[in-house]
Amino acid sequence: MAIASTCQCTTLPWYRRRGGMKGRRSGTMVCRAAVQQETYMGGPAGNYAREMERLSAKESLLLAFKDAGGFQSLVTGKTTEMQKIDVNERIVGLERLSPTTRPTTSPFLEGRWNFEWIGDTSPESFMMRFIFERAPSTIASLIGIDLMIKDGYSKIKADLKFLNSIESKVTLTTKLTVEGPMRMREEYSDALLETPSLNADSLPDQLKPALNQAAGALQQLPAQLRDTFSNGLRLPFNGSLQRLFLISYLDEEILIIRDAVGAPDVLTRLEGTSSSAGEPIITEYES
DSSP, X not given: OHHHHHOOGGGSGGGGSSOTHHHHHHHHHXXXXXXXXXXXXXXXXXXXXXXXXXXXXXXXXXXXXXXXXXXXXXXXTOOOHHHXXXXXXXXXXXXXXXXXXXXXXXXXXXXXXXXXXOOTTSHHHHXXXXXXXXXXXXXXXXXXXXXXXXXXXXXXXEEEEETTTEEEEEEEEEEEEEOSSSEEEEEEEEEEEOOOEEOGGGSOGGGHHHHHHHHHHHHTSOHHHHHHHHTOEEEEOTTSSEEEEEEEEEOSSEEEEEETTOOEEEEEESSSSOTTTTOOOOOTTOO
């Protein structure tokens, strides 16, 4: 069956000739050559070509992020529609080459990841829009946002700066549940707004009196409230908010997640290797 479906025997009209076995041997030899060539292209050489294609697609995607202005340009609304569609086209091109068959249980999923691209409907995007659509960049700016996945939990941490002087962190903790080879459920446990730290030297002079008043008012609070404020503001969700998402691409360097409406988040690993470095990735196109 394999020979009939792959070779091009019908291009040789041996069955129309009267040469008997001589013509049949010619046709048979061509069939064998065609099968051998197909096996070769689907074996190590085919895997090598696919791997080179995957590495090229990764580099192309990273260059598209740079051309679009990077993460800062995305969250501040400066990325153009043309740049967005270009990035999304390259995301799709890389996803079809994912080397990991079961990304939800892959050891390469755990580790610390940096957000390079955020979909319009992701919770991280909502967080950023809530902040930056209500405050100009001179008042609020994003230093960075990353994701830590470990032991079935994730922590999304955003580093913020206000008035170029006040730094704070927002941490969103979620519980992850595997629901299939690519699908996971994410339940939000709580969000923590850490107590801001202040660089008084860089604070505008007109705001220093207000700062002194706020510091004095804080000292007048009861000790229990003062300790609560110093530990940050925690908002418990207790699993009341959740979402489903798919891991559409995973290797040792790049993670792509799509939510229920298909919006992609693209992350790159911050550390050089994962916590399970040295373990092989299971690929879909192994020989």
